[in-house]
Each structure stands twice: as C-alpha cells, then as structure tokens.
Amino acid sequence: MVEFVLEVEELHTYIGQHHILQGVTLRARRDAVTVLLGRNGAGKTTTMRSIIGLLHPARGAIRFEGAPIDRLAPYEIARLGVGFVPEGQGIFATLTVDENLRVAMHREDAPSRERLRRMLVLFPDLERFRHARAGTLSGGQKQMLAIARAFVNPQRLLLIDEPSKGLAPIVVEHLIGALRAVKHETTVVLVEQNFAMAEALADDFYLVDDGRTVHEGPMAALAGDAALKKKYLGI
Amino acid sequence: MKRAAPVLIVLALALLPLLGMEPRVYLTLTVAGLAMGMLIFLVASGLTLIFGLMDVLNFAHGALFSWGAYAGFGAVLLLDRRAGWIESPSVALNALALLAAVAAAALVALVLGVALERVIVRPVYGQHMFQILITLGASIVLEELIRIVWGPNDQVMPVPISFQGSWDLLDVIVLRVPVVAIGLGLAVYVGLQLLLHRTRVGLIVRAGVESGEMVQVMGHNIYRYFTAVFALGSALAAVGGLMWAIFRQSVSPGMGGEQLIFAFIVVIIGGLGSVTGSLIGALMVGLSYNYVAFLLPKAALGVNMALMVLVLLVRPTGLFGASR
Amino acid sequence: MTTPIASARRDERARRWRRPTLWLRLGVLALFVLVPVAVPSFQATDLAIKIALFGALVASYDVVIGYTGIVSFGHAMFFGFGAYSVALAVGRFGAPTYGHLLLGFGIAVLLSALVATLIGAFSLRVKLIFFAMITLAFAEFAGILAVQWSALSGGEDGLSPKMPGLFAVGWEGGRVLGVPLTGKLVTYYVVLAACAALFLVMARFVASPLGRALQAIRDNELRAEALGVPTFTLQIVSSSFASVVATIVGGCYVMWVRYVNPESALGVPLMLDVLLMVIIGGIGTLWGSVIGAAVLLTARLLLPDLRGLGTLLGGSEIAQRLTERWLLVFGVLFVLVVFFFPKGVLGTTRDALARRRRPA
Numbered sequence: 001m002v003e004f005v006l007e008v009e010e011l012h013t014y015i016g017q018h019h020i021l022q023g024v025t026l027r028a029r030r031d032a033v034t035v036l037l038g039r040n041g042a043g044k045t046t047t048m049r050s051i052i053g054l055l056h057p058a059r060g061a062i063r064f065e066g067a068p069i070d071r072l073a074p075y076e077i078a079r080l081g082v083g084f085v086p087e088g089q090g091i092f093a094t095l096t097v098d099e100n101l102r103v104a105m106h107r108e109d110a111p112s113r114e115r116l117r118r119m120l121v122l123f124p125d126l127e128r129f130r131h132a133r134a135g136t137l138s139g140g141q142k143q144m145l146a147i148a149r150a151f152v153n154p155q156r157l158l159l160i161d162e163p164s165k166g167l168a169p170i171v172v173e174h175l176i177g178a179l180r181a182v183k184h185e186t187t188v189v190l191v192e193q194n195f196a197m198a199e200a201l202a203d204d205f206y207l208v209d210d211g212r213t214v215h216e217g218p219m220a221a222l223a224g225d226a227a228l229k230k231k232y233l234g235i
Numbered sequence: 236m237k238r239a240a241p242v243l244i245v246l247a248l249a250l251l252p253l254l255g256m257e258p259r260v261y262l263t264l265t266v267a268g269l270a271m272g273m274l275i276f277l278v279a280s281g282l283t284l285i286f287g288l289m290d291v292l293n294f295a296h297g298a299l300f301s302w303g304a305y306a307g308f309g310a311v312l313l314l315d316r317r318a319g320w321i322e323s324p325s326v327a328l329n330a331l332a333l334l335a336a337v338a339a340a341a342l343v344a345l346v347l348g349v350a351l352e353r354v355i356v357r358p359v360y361g362q363h364m365f366q367i368l369i370t371l372g373a374s375i376v377l378e379e380l381i382r383i384v385w386g387p388n389d390q391v392m393p394v395p396i397s398f399q400g401s402w403d404l405l406d407v408i409v410l411r412v413p414v415v416a417i418g419l420g421l422a423v424y425v426g427l428q429l430l431l432h433r434t435r436v437g438l439i440v441r442a443g444v445e446s447g448e449m450v451q452v453m454g455h456n457i458y459r460y461f462t463a464v465f466a467l468g469s470a471l472a473a474v475g476g477l478m479w480a481i482f483r484q485s486v487s488p489g490m491g492g493e494q495l496i497f498a499f500i501v502v503i504i505g506g507l508g509s510v511t512g513s514l515i516g517a518l519m520v521g522l523s524y525n526y527v528a529f530l531l532p533k534a535a536l537g538v539n540m541a542l543m544v545l546v547l548l549v550r551p552t553g554l555f556g557a558s559r
Numbered sequence: 560m561t562t563p564i565a566s567a568r569r570d571e572r573a574r575r576w577r578r579p580t581l582w583l584r585l586g587v588l589a590l591f592v593l594v595p596v597a598v599p600s601f602q603a604t605d606l607a608i609k610i611a612l613f614g615a616l617v618a619s620y621d622v623v624i625g626y627t628g629i630v631s632f633g634h635a636m637f638f639g640f641g642a643y644s645v646a647l648a649v650g651r652f653g654a655p656t657y658g659h660l661l662l663g664f665g666i667a668v669l670l671s672a673l674v675a676t677l678i679g680a681f682s683l684r685v686k687l688i689f690f691a692m693i694t695l696a697f698a699e700f701a702g703i704l705a706v707q708w709s710a711l712s713g714g715e716d717g718l719s720p721k722m723p724g725l726f727a728v729g730w731e732g733g734r735v736l737g738v739p740l741t742g743k744l745v746t747y748y749v750v751l752a753a754c755a756a757l758f759l760v761m762a763r764f765v766a767s768p769l770g771r772a773l774q775a776i777r778d779n780e781l782r783a784e785a786l787g788v789p790t791f792t793l794q795i796v797s798s799s800f801a802s803v804v805a806t807i808v809g810g811c812y813v814m815w816v817r818y819v820n821p822e823s824a825l826g827v828p829l830m831l832d833v834l835l836m837v838i839i840g841g842i843g844t845l846w847g848s849v850i851g852a853a854v855l856l857t858a859r860l861l862l863p864d865l866r867g868l869g870t871l872l873g874g875s876e877i878a879q880r881l882t883e884r885w886l887l888v889f890g891v892l893f894v895l896v897v898f899f900f901p902k903g904v905l906g907t908t909r910d911a912l913a914r915r916r917r918p919a
Binding site for chain 2: 624628630681682689691692693695696697699700703707708827831834838842886887889890891893894897898901
C-alpha cells in the first residue's frame with residue numbers, strides 16, 4: 001500500500017495560452033485531510049480540475065495509488081474511486097435530489113443504495129426534500145447534496161473545492177460537522193479560503209501562490225505561523 | 236403556473252381562428268395542423284436533444300429526414316411489387332406494410348447516425364463553427380447521393396389503401412393519414428418521456444443536458460451517450476420524413492432541407508434540450524401555419540418567423556429552455 | 560519622447576514598403592487591371608471581375624466569421640438586398656439614370672444596416688448556434704419572399720435591368736491608347752475599383768483598434784468582457800459593417816451581370832459557394848477570400864470538361880450521374896477541406912512560413 005494516495009509532481013497546466021500552473025506539487029496522505037491554501041487566482045481550482053482530468057497538464061505527473069492518471073479521461077478517473085465536488089457544487093438543478101444522488105452512482109446496485117440511505121440519515125434535510133427539484137434548495141442544502149453525492153460511491157479520494165463559498169457562518173459550522181463525520185472514511189484533498197474551516201478539518205497543508213507550491217507541512221505548524229499566513233493568505 | 240402558460244397560449248391560439256371560419260373547416264384545418272405539428276415534432280425532438288446534450292448544430296438532420304423517407308419508400312415499393320401489401324384491402328397487411336416502412340427508415344437512420352457521429356461530428360466537438368460547416372457538407376453529400384440513386388425528380392409515394400381517404404364522423408370529413416400521424420406523434424412523445432424520466436439512460440442524458448462535464452466527473456462515459464442520442468435523433472428524423480412522405484404522398488430529394496427550417500424554428504421556440512418544448516412549439520407552428528395558410532396563403536411562413544421572433548424577444552432561451 | 564508603441568508603429572510602417580506581400584498584392588491588382596485589354600477572351604474578363612466581386616463578398620463574410628467569430632447564414636441575403644435594390648431602382652422607374660443607380664445603392668445600404676442591426680440585436684444575446692439557425696431562417700424567408708412577391712421581384716425569373724449612361728451595354732466612347740471604350744469596359748473598371756476600395760476599407764477595419772477588439776472577442780469572449788470590451792455592441796457593429804459591404808458588392812454585381820434572380824443572388828446555393836470559398840481561402844485571412852474565389856470560380860468554369868471525363872469512365876449510368884452531380888463533388892470537397900485544411904490555403908501557408916522562420 002502506497003503511503004500517498006495522491007501524488008502531484010511539478011504540474012504545469014495551460015488554459016489557452018495562459019500558463020496557470022507553473023510547478024504545483026502536493027501529496028495526500030492516506031486517510032488524512034490535506035488542504036490547498038492560497039489567494040484568489042493562485043491556481044487551486046485549476047489544480048483540482050487537472051487532477052480529475054477536466055484539464056490536461058502540459059508537464060508533470062499525477063499519480064493515484066501509485067499509478068499515473070494524467071492521461072485518463074475524467075470518467076475513467078472517477079471510476080477508479082476519485083470523487084469531485086466542484087466549486088459551485090455542480091448540482092443538476094432540474095433533477096430532483098433523489099435523481100441527483102442516483103446519477104452520481106456508478107451503478108445502481110444494492111451497496112450504492114445502502115450508502116444512499118446512510119447519506120439521507122446523515123443529512124436529514126435531503127431526506128425531507130428528496131423529491132424536490134435540486135435547484136430549489138438553499139445554498140447550504142445544495143452543498144450537503146454535493147457532498148452526499150460524492151459519498152454515494154466508495155471513494156478512495158475525495159476532492160472538494162471551496163465548500164464554504166457563499167454560505168452563511170452557521171451553515172459553515174454545520175458543514176464542518178458533517179465533513180468531520182465522514183472524513184475518516186476516505187482521503188480528502190480540500191481547497192478552502194475559509195481559514196477557520198481549514199484549520200478545523202485539515203491535517204496537512206500546501207500553500208500555492210502564482211501557480212506554484214511555496215510551502216507545505218502539518219496544519220498545526222501553519223496555525224501558529226502568523227508571518228506565513230500574512231504573506232500568502234493576507235490574514 | 237409558469238409552465239402552464241405556454242400550453243394556455245397554444246390553446247388560445249388554437250381556438251382563435253374559429254372566429255374567422257365555419258366549424259367544419261376549422262376542424263379539418265385543426266387536424267391537418269396537429270398532424271403537421273406532430274411530424275415536425277418528430278424531427279425537432281431529435282434535434283433538440285442533440286443540441287441540448289451535445290451542443291451540436293446538426294445540419295445533416297434534414298438529410299436523415301430525406302433518407303428515412305426514401306428508405307421507407309424503397310420498402311413500400313418492394314412490398315407493393317412483390318407482395319401487394321399496399322393494394323390489399325386487409326387492414327392488417329396495410330398496417331404491417333407501414334410498420335415495415337417505419338422500421339426500414341429507423342434502421343437506416345440509426346446506422347447512418349452512428350456513422351455520422353463517429354466519423355464526421357466527433358472530431359470537431361467543441362468547435363461550433365466547424366461542426367456547422369462539416370454537417371452542412373455531409374448533408375449536401377447525402378442529398379446528392381439520393382439524387383444519384385433515385386433520380387432528381389419528385390416521385391409518388393404509395394400509401395396503403397386503408398390509410399387513404401377519410402372517415403366520416405358526424406358529417407365532418409376527417410382524413411385518415413393525419414390521424415395516424417397524430418397518433419404516432421403522441422406515441423413517440425410518451426415513449427420519449429418514459430425513456431427520459433423512467434430509465435437510467437434517460438436520467439444521465441437529462442443530467443448531461445445540464446452539464447456534460449459533471450456527468451463525466453460522476454463516472455459516465457458521456458461520449459457513448461452522445462452516440463446513442465445522435466442515433467436516436469436521427470431515427471426520429473427519419474420516421475418523421477417517412478410520415479411526411481405519406482402525408483404529402485410524394486418524395487423529393489430536397490424535402491429534408493425544406494422541413495429543417497421548421498424544425499429549427501420549433502427548437503428555438505421550444506427551448507434547447509426540452510422534448511415537451513419541441514412538442515408545444517411544433518404544435519404551435521403546425522396549427523398557425525395551417526390556419527394562416529387558409530386565411531392568407533402568402534403569410535403562412537411569415538407567421539412562423541414572427542412567432543420565433545416573438546419568443547426570442549420574450550424568452551431568448553425558448554419557452555421551456557433552461558437559462559444557461 | 561516617443562512611447563514604445565509609437566516607435567514600434569513607426570518601424571512597422573517603414574518596413575511595410577519592403578514586405579513581399581505588398582508587392583504581391585499590387586501585382587495581383589495589376590493583373591486584374593490588364594486582363595480586359597490584354598486578353599481577348601470575354602470569358603477571361605468575366606471570370607476576372609467575378610473573382611474580384613466574390614473576393615470582396617467572401618472577404619466581408621470573413622469579417623463576420625473569421626474576425627468576429629460569428630457564424631451567420633444570412634450573408635447572401637444582404638448581397639441579394641444590394642442586387643435587387645439596384646436592379647429595381649434602375650429598372651422600375653422609367654429610363655435608367657445615375658441618380659437611380661445611386662438611389663438603389665443608398666436604399667440597399669440603409670436597409671441592410673437596419674436589418675443587420677435588428678437581427679444582431681435580438682439574436683446575438685443567445686448562443687452562437689442559435690444565431691446561426693436564426694440567420695438561416697431569415698435567409699430562407701427572404702428567398703421565399705423574393706419568389707412569392709413576384710410583382711416586385713419578378714419571381715423566379717428575376718429582373719434584367721439596363722444600366723444607365725456610361726455603364727450601358729451599347730455605349731461607345733471612341734478609343735483610348737488604342738483600346739475601344741465600351742460600356743462593358745467602363746463597368747469593369749468601375750466595379751474593380753469599387754471592389755478594391757471595399758477591400759482596403761475592410762483591411763483597415765480589421766487592423767484598427769476596433770478590429771483588434773473583435774479578435775479578442777473571437778478568441779475568448781468572457782475574457783474580453785472582463786477586460787471591459789463592449790462585446791455585444793461591437794459584434795453588432797461588425798456584422799452590420801460586413802453586411803453593408805456585402806450589399807454594395809451585390810449592387811456592383813448587378814451592374815456587371817445585369818440580371819438578378821432569387822437563386823443566384825439570395826439563395827442557399829450562393830451561401831454555400833461563399834462558405835466553400837472562405838474555407839478554401841482560409842477563415843480569418845482577409846486576402847484568402849480572393850484565392851478561394853479564384854479557385855472555385857475557375858474550377859467551375861472548367862467543369863464541362865469534367866463531364867467529358869464521365870463518358871471516358873465507361874459511360875455507365877452511375878458514373879454519368881456522378882459527374883453530372885457536381886454538387887456531390889462539391890460536398891465531399893467541402894468536408895475534406897474542413898477536415899484537413901481548416902485554415903484554408905492562405906492560413907496553412909502562413910503557418911508553414913511561420914514555422915520555417917522560427918525553428919521551434
């Protein structure tokens with residue numbers, strides 16, 4: 001068993017002519033939560049999209065459980081057991097909550113339905129609005145749905161991009177609680193601007209600036225380093 | 236309430252012409268209009284799904300309409316000459332002949348559709364301009380092939396005897412073919428709705444219409460669904476073409492191109508990716524065309540253009556379209 | 560003290576006179592000027608002026624499709640507006656005069672600008688695909704209108720107007736430098752001058768700040784918007800401009816051909832021709848339009864010889880029909896060119912030259 005579920009090495013990605021990622025490196029430890037921090041436009045979302053295959057890197061390597069995945073299509077990467085919760089949740093607004101969850105299943109079989117049931121227990125709001133159109137949910141509920149969708153399959157790696165974005169503080173609290181309840185089941189790579197949330201959930205951190213990894217280490221170390229926080233996060 | 240509005244508008248529009256003509260004429264025109272609408276719906280439904288899911292402007296759709304008509308034409312000629320199923324007074328044989336023609340049209344279109352998608356369309360995904368150009372080129376080639384194999388002139392389409400003529404209901408003459416067309420259209424609509432809302436494939440297609448990217452991220456090979464939807468849309472267009480040939484009792488190589496414009500208007504009115512939208516839109520177009528054609532023949536096409544413009548002004552994404 | 564941009568511009572202007580492309584273009588222009596006097600065949604003259612006309616028309620289409628990045632199927636319609644307007648103005652009000660001619664052009668230009676702006680205003684808000692479909696609908700509608708409103712347009716048979724004064728067929732004006740001056744000759748040079756002028760205007764347009772902004776929109780609309788470019792307005796301005804140019808070309812076309820009917824001036828066949836020409840020449844290369852026009856028109860001229868080839872192939876009915884249906888060949892050509900030469904003759908050439916200059 002490889003120590004790192006996900007390894008990203010010296011990743012360079014272009015969007016059109018723009019050299020967005022200029023050498024991103026990160027490693028996600030098994031069953032831990034790794035957070036990607038950085039200012040707006042640093043390249044965090046681009047990194048996530050490169051990992052899940054929506055963008056093809058120009059240079060560098062991405063390895064999942066030791067095997068390279070940088071040339072695979074997104075659906076192939078998903079089938080390997082990588083879940084992706086994008087910025088803005090990516091909910092299918094015209095489908096019902098139930099349908100959203102069913103689409104997420106790789107296969108509609110008994111184990112998946114069992115996991116679906118568990119999700120509904122964990123997120124009671126989703127049970128309540130099970131047959132309502134997903135577009136009518138509140139921001140917080142949509143985020144719960146997005147996360148529940150990710151867990152409907154047995155995931156070995158979960159990529160979550162800015163889950164707290166646009167949510168009220170009390171909803172963020174609820175979200176942290178929900179994520180804490182499921183984090184032990186899988187390895188998580190999290191992108192988060194909300195430092196309090198990152199601090200509450202993450203074990204390791206990687207700091208990205210101008211498309212490059214500039215710092216890394218255990219989360220505890222960052223929490224105490226005011227100079228580093230000020231320089232790269234402005235807080 | 237928002238969704239009921241278009242339906243109410245259609246009903247209102249449908250009843251309006253009663254003010255200008257006697258009920259018997261109105262009924263005949265209404266049946267003709269509904270039938271025409273249903274046939275356009277067949278073509279438009281495929282087109283709207285292809286647009287909605289794949290973001291592909293398929294100019295070859297009209298050519299598939301023509302090929303469907305000619306494939307059915309060929310089947311019918313064969314059955315007529317070899318087995319006399321068309322001339323036979325037996326309703327069963329006539330129905331069988333019709334079914335055979337439909338099957339021929341659908342089969343030819345499925346094969347052609349898959350070939351087109353793989354060879355012509357797939358290489359240019361995402362590049363709208365080239366999609367438009369290349370499907371246009373393909374449609375020219377396909378139409379010319381018809382002219383080469385079948386000749387460039389219009390030909391008469393034999394219609395099975397039991398479907399010719401009309402029924403006499405309460406002193407009103409109701410033509411048979413339009414009724415068959417309406418029935419077929421409704422069956423297709425119900426079938427499509429069941430497919431989209433009650434099957435897993437339909438679920439994924441509906442999700443894909445909203446976001447192809449997210450569907451991929453969920454582990455589904457969206458390209459396979461693209462091929463399937465393209466093939467289905469092609470088959471629908473082909474059956475539409477066949478029914479149109481029966482309706483008009485003739486086939487001509489350019490028939491696809493002529494009808495494609497109606498299908499486009501309907502897709503714009505109904506909204507990209509919405510089957511219900513294309514049904515309502517098609518009925519609106521069919522009815523208004525027939526009513527206006529009776530009252531002011533030259534303004535018929537103009538009315539549909541005006542409808543399209545009106546919808547664009549009020550709701551640019553179409554009556555049932557998702558705002559993207 | 561000059562800014563870097565100003566000095567760069569100065570250098571570019573100085574270099575302009577030494578660039579080979581300029582001399583190439585002047586050479587081509589000289590060719591056009593010399594054809595009617597140097598080559599005795601009328602066919603050659605006719606071909607030359609048609610290349611000039613269609614070159615200008617296709618270039619205006621390139622402005623829309625190649626520089627602004629919008630696919631429109633209505634372009635032929637604007638050409639038709641110009642053609643019909645001039646034909647009507649000159650033919651329907653008694654004996655033709657220069658005033659009628661100018662009136663025809665004027666009305667057409669105004670009409671086209673109006674229609675293009677309107678169509679753009681309510682269709683450009685939606686996706687590109689929608690816009691393409693809508694322009695197609697309008698173009699077909701215009702075609703049907705032309706056929707049905709026969710009282711005005713002469714229906715399917717069209718109109719055959721006579722041109723006024725210097726442009727009339729029968730006019731003769733003695734000899735200049737040993738060359739007999741005829742109405743045809745005068746028309747040739749005036750139309751050629753008009754096409755050349757339009758070409759220059761278009762070249763200026765795409766090189767101007769407005770033109771560059773349009774290219775930015777074409778390359779990445781969201782980014783251009785984020786940079787503060789008023790994309791919507793510019794797209795409308797650009798397509799209206801291109802439509803007006805097409806209209807003027809249409810009027811000139813009637814001056815030379817003196818015949819207009821729905822199929823040759825408005826219809827889908829014309830639009831298809833324009834599309835093929837712009838692809839062959841190269842989308843986004845203004846001068847490629849002339850190449851595309853030259854290739855297609857010359858090929859079509861030599862087509863009767865192609866039919867002869869059909870009988871050589873054994874005279875079987877299918878082979879016969881194959882060569883008769885040149886449209887099939889056209890279609891296949893179309894698809895192949897889009898597949899393998901998406902940048903057209905000029906675009907591919909430019910890429911090849913660039914690669915040779917920069918050994919990357």
